[in-house]
Amino acid sequence: FKANATGINWASETYGQWHTVFTGLLNWSSILLLPRENKYICYQAYLTMSMASNLATYANRNDPTFFALAFVALSVLNVASIYVVNKIPERYWNADLYARNALEKRVKLLELALKGSNLKIEKMEKQCSDWKKAYYDCLKSKILVSCVQKLYMYRVKPDEDSIDSAVLVELGFALGLVFRKTTPREGTLFFFEVICVQFNQFQVESPKVSKRVRHHAPFAVKAVATSKGEAELEHLRFDVKTASDKVRELQATGAPKNDLDRAAFELKVLKKKLEDTELALTPKDALFERAKMEDLLKRRFFYDQSFAIYGGVTGLYDFGPMGCALKANMIDVWRKHFILEEGMLEVECSALTPENVLKASGHVERFIDWMVKDVKTGDCFRADHLIKNHAEALLKDKTTTPALKAELEDILIKLDGYDNNDMDAVIKKYGFKSPITKNDVSESVSFNLMFPSQIGDAKALLRPETTQGIFINFKRLFEINYSKLPFAAAQIGFGFRNEISPRQGLNRLHEFTMCDIEHFVDPTDKSHPKFGKIANLELLLCSARDQIDGQPAKHVKVADAVASKIIDNETLAYYMARTNLFLISVGVDPARLRFRQHMGNEMAHYAKDCWDAEIMTSYGWIKCVGHANRICYDLQQHAKAANVKLVAAKPLVQPKRITHIVPVPSMVVIGKAFEADGKLIKTLLEKLEPSEVTALAEGLKAGGYELSAANGKSFKLTPNMVSVKEKHKTLYVEEVIPSVIESSFGVGRVIYAVLEHSFRQREGGECYFKLKPVVAPYKTAILPTSGNEKLKPIITAVRDELSALHLSYRVDESGSSISQRYARTDELGIPFAITIDFESLNAPHTVILRDLASMQQIRPQLFEVAATILALCSGVSTWADVTAKFP
Numbered sequence: 001f002k003a004n005a006t007g008i009n010w011a012s013e014t015y016g017q018w019h020t021v022f023t024g025l026l027n028w029s030s031i032l033l034l035p036r037e038n039k040y041i042c043y044q045a046y047l048t049m050s051m052a053s054n055l056a057t058y059a060n061r062n063d064p065t066f067f068a069l070a071f072v073a074l075s076v077l078n079v080a081s082i083y084v085v086n087k088i089p090e091r092y093w094n095a096d097l098y099a100r101n102a103l104e105k106r107v108k109l110l111e112l113a114l115k116g117s118n119l120k121i122e123k124m125e126k127q128c129s130d131w132k133k134a135y136y137d138c139l140k141s142k143i144l145v146s147c148v149q150k151l152y153m154y155r156v157k158p159d160e161d162s163i164d165s166a167v168l169v170e171l172g173f174a175l176g177l178v179f180r181k182t183t184p185r186e187g188t189l190f191f192f193e194v195i196c197v198q199f200n201q202f203q204v205e206s207p208k209v210s211k212r213v214r215h216h217a218p219f220a221v222k223a224v225a226t227s228k229g230e231a232e233l234e235h236l237r238f239d240v241k242t243a244s245d246k247v248r249e250l251q252a253t254g255a256p257k258n259d260l261d262r263a264a265f266e267l268k269v270l271k272k273k274l275e276d277t278e279l280a281l282t283p284k285d286a287l288f289e290r291a292k293m294e295d296l297l298k299r300r301f302f303y304d305q306s307f308a309i310y311g312g313v314t315g316l317y318d319f320g321p322m323g324c325a326l327k328a329n330m331i332d333v334w335r336k337h338f339i340l341e342e343g344m345l346e347v348e349c350s351a352l353t354p355e356n357v358l359k360a361s362g363h364v365e366r367f368i369d370w371m372v373k374d375v376k377t378g379d380c381f382r383a384d385h386l387i388k389n390h391a392e393a394l395l396k397d398k399t400t401t402p403a404l405k406a407e408l409e410d411i412l413i414k415l416d417g418y419d420n421n422d423m424d425a426v427i428k429k430y431g432f433k434s435p436i437t438k439n440d441v442s443e444s445v446s447f448n449l450m451f452p453s454q455i456g457d458a459k460a461l462l463r464p465e466t467t468q469g470i471f472i473n474f475k476r477l478f479e480i481n482y483s484k485l486p487f488a489a490a491q492i493g494f495g496f497r498n499e500i501s502p503r504q505g506l507n508r509l510h511e512f513t514m515c516d517i518e519h520f521v522d523p524t525d526k527s528h529p530k531f532g533k534i535a536n537l538e539l540l541l542c543s544a545r546d547q548i549d550g551q552p553a554k555h556v557k558v559a560d561a562v563a564s565k566i567i568d569n570e571t572l573a574y575y576m577a578r579t580n581l582f583l584i585s586v587g588v589d590p591a592r593l594r595f596r597q598h599m600g601n602e603m604a605h606y607a608k609d610c611w612d613a614e615i616m617t618s619y620g621w622i623k624c625v626g627h628a629n630r631i632c633y634d635l636q637q638h639a640k641a642a643n644v645k646l647v648a649a650k651p652l653v654q655p656k657r658i659t660h661i662v663p664v665p666s667m668v669v670i671g672k673a674f675e676a677d678g679k680l681i682k683t684l685l686e687k688l689e690p691s692e693v694t695a696l697a698e699g700l701k702a703g704g705y706e707l708s709a710a711n712g713k714s715f716k717l718t719p720n721m722v723s724v725k726e727k728h729k730t731l732y733v734e735e736v737i738p739s740v741i742e743s744s745f746g747v748g749r750v751i752y753a754v755l756e757h758s759f760r761q762r763e764g765g766e767c768y769f770k771l772k773p774v775v776a777p778y779k780t781a782i783l784p785t786s787g788n789e790k791l792k793p794i795i796t797a798v799r800d801e802l803s804a805l806h807l808s809y810r811v812d813e814s815g816s817s818i819s820q821r822y823a824r825t826d827e828l829g830i831p832f833a834i835t836i837d838f839e840s841l842n843a844p845h846t847v848i849l850r851d852l853a854s855m856q857q858i859r860p861q862l863f864e865v866a867a868t869i870l871a872l873c874s875g876v877s878t879w880a881d882v883t884a885k886f887p
């Protein structure tokens, strides 16, 4: 009715009575076609009406023939839209109601589950899944409607800062088309609505896509992507949750292994889909162009592939002057933040490691991958990756038969447990080839990721991590710490890994700098004395539980995470929080930093709870720092292999009185029986472990005990040669093998993330790094405006001032214009520039200080400039403080 009335009023005002009659008839016929009262249908009719008016206005102004045609087109559209609307069940417009119903059903289900009423649960599950489907359908349509509303909003009020409405209309139009393909009903509706908006838009003014629009476009993309994406993600999360509930249920009811494997596989596939979708929907900074950044890094020699003039070697990189300075600054901040502030003991151990050490640590046996080679080119691939990629591609392929799909799914389920023979059989059976050349691949060969070497004749390896050096030196470090727990030791140095496919620049190298911390703590008390300092800090946590349930990462207070046991203990949480602070202080964007907990199946053999600090880059989430509760695995292993006690003596709160048995040899009888070996027998008896003394006592009771020596000799001892007696002693300390909390930083990965997060592009296309002054390769540049000799003493004076405060600088005296030199300074990420001009010659001598971040300039006196820069770099002052001081 409203539509009709509006139509009639408008038409009579504008075009006189014939048009009034015509429009009136048209609309009445529309309304008559409606089978029932429905507010959405009226709304739809109203939109169609509004389109009619716009068409008419547009046509009338330009071309009478088009005017007539437009009305014919309108009537067709009108009828078509009403037809479509009628096809849509009413429930599609009641998302809230359906969401509530779905929720209520889930609550009831939970109640039933708690009561253990299985039959009802089954019935309810069915209802619940119907409601769930309805809810998601509704949600989608709600989102579409909200998109349309947004489009209208922008159309009605296109203010200066809003996104150009024409761009939005285009986007909406495209979205309509996309949805039309995937969900015909909502899509078609949306399509009609957008057509209306578009005609309205044309009526206003033909839009031009300006530079400003280009600048804002990414935000428009984000806005639309987010609303659409949320529905998609929510759908996937729900599915993951349902699948993980199913796995848990099967586990609880002791279901057959095959059913459990299948459910676990389904969960895995859904989780992967969710992760991929999350990644795809994460708003990427459209202004970031990796190729441009990489070009700048090469051009200004931050770093480049090693041996470049020989064609380069993948996985090896040389740092140039900028990269060296950046890395040195980064490590300097790390050293201050961790080693100095936490009072850690630093060591520097050799990288070349005897094989038996890495055998003891488990690296020789376990640090391997199975690899296959392209038989013609020699390209190497991890066998499991090759199988997984091929199988997944075949599963997606519509032509793959259901039988083959079932086989491939089975393979994917079991792949983690396959040995080389199983993998070779799969590769052969399905004819999997090299993904690059499609050539055949060789049989898989075991590939240890450590680089083998030699020390003289003895086998040695290059260390794959720096941590082992700390464990080896535990005894001395413990003594240096006055034989007290807890304490932490750190090491900065190279790790070497023969990665099968090194890639992504600094992210996967053969040789890379690591900063490792091993914090030794009493296994029964993992509290941290400074926990209170970080307890209220919020971290973005992606717990194992949330990952299984398909939940997104959450901001959680460190204290709450420990209290609720999301993070295993205070010390582990303390290091995670300190890592968070460090990464932000060197320039990682806090919004792109999260901590992800390892799932049970990805945890290293030695670890109990692991959390990776992951940073979002254009390569996706990259693990930059590993945090692990390594318990006492390493110390135990090295103690066993080297036959040295690696323990800590812990004072007992209450002294403990213990009784133990000791052997008492009768040396006269032993001497007579074994002559010269008597002394050796005495020593062996003294060294017996408590369990061996118990065995001796039992053996003697039975008539005799066989005592073995390391040289292969053995001696049969009889009760007349040795007896056992009880001894009592009071213990004031007890020996414990400390637990170890580890934080392992990959410096290259952190540098890469910081560079990506700091990379900026100006509208004119100039690229630069907005680095934090604390890590910037140089703190300032000195730029004289002229090569005139008169300026030289001022330049020297500024250099002396800077050197006195140990501030790094570059002098750019090239003949380029000052703006070109500013641009060059910005490219190097130099945060401040000092310009010396002829005015600087006047007393009192002044210079221009420019801030890269704000591009603002001040004019302090020459003797103040170095102190000002130092204050800015160390964080004592902000640029706002400085501009207030030197207005």
Ligand SMILES: Nc1ncnc2c1ncn2[C@@H]1O[C@H](COP(=O)(O)OP(=O)(O)OP(=O)(O)O)[C@@H](O)[C@H]1O
Pocket: 465, 497, 499, 506, 507, 508, 509, 510, 512, 514, 623, 624, 625, 626, 744, 745, 746, 747, 748, 749
């Ligand atoms: N090949 C590599 N190149 C550069 N940095 C690396 C490499 N491997 C590991 N790192 C860095 O060293 C840190 C500690 O190594 P760790 O053994 O915990 O990593 P990882 O689990 O092997 O990593 P990934 O699974 O990515 O190979 C990592 O957090 C990462 O920052």
